[in-house]
Amino acid sequence: MKPFAPRLFACAALAASALTLTACGENLGKGQQLNVVSGHVVMGATPDRPAVGYFRVEGGPVPVELVAVTSDLAQRVEMHESVRENGMMTMKPLLRAAVPEKGELVFKQGGKHLMIWGINGAAVRAGKLPMAFVFTNNANERILFDMVIKPAEGAAGGEAAMDHGAMDHAADKVAPDAAKK
Ligand SMILES: [Cu+2]
Numbered sequence: 001m002k003p004f005a006p007r008l009f010a011c012a013a014l015a016a017s018a019l020t021l022t023a024c025g026e027n028l029g030k031g032q033q034l035n036v037v038s039g040h041v042v043m044g045a046t047p048d049r050p051a052v053g054y055f056r057v058e059g060g061p062v063p064v065e066l067v068a069v070t071s072d073l074a075q076r077v078e079m080h081e082s083v084r085e086n087g088m089m090t091m092k093p094l095l096r097a098a099v100p101e102k103g104e105l106v107f108k109q110g111g112k113h114l115m116i117w118g119i120n121g122a123a124v125r126a127g128k129l130p131m132a133f134v135f136t137n138n139a140n141e142r143i144l145f146d147m148v149i150k151p152a153e154g155a156a157g158g159e160a161a162m163d164h165g166a167m168d169h170a171a172d173k174v175a176p177d178a179a180k181k
Helices: 002-016 121-126 176-180
Strands: 035-042 051-058 064-070 074-085 088-093 097-099 104-107 112-119 128-135 142-150
Touching: 035 112, 035 128, 051 128, 051 142, 064 074, 097 104, 104 112, 112 121, 121 128, 121 142
Parallel strands: 035 142
Antiparallel strands: 035 051, 051 104, 051 112, 064 097, 064 128, 074 088, 074 112, 128 142
């Protein structure tokens, strides 16, 4: 148990300085608040293609659900999930995503992601898209976060390279090769 000693000592020092106990031992993370901690948007390869958004949310003291992500500077934003079924990539609209207590929710390439249509040109030029994340706690708490906008990736850019235009809400199955046309 030797390795723990220095840490306990550091905690005692923190407590003594009357700052906060939240960084100490088993209390680690207890003071963590629900928050969007990172996120970015990858533009579509052409203007008619949707952009894709990825981000990370840290959970707070109680479990909540993310029920929507919106932006005043985009025509439409949807939550999707990519799943592979029988060798085919299936894109399914996602209505809610759980954020575990003190856990995290990650939207990343190849998994849950945002599809964003019609991003305002001024936002693209500014290089960031202000978004609102809506959660189930506190009568739909909204957390605002500016997503950094990145240019389109190459042909192997995951969701960004997939043809979401053909999906159009219907969760159509998209063959992996269809993205390369
Ligand atoms: Cu999608």
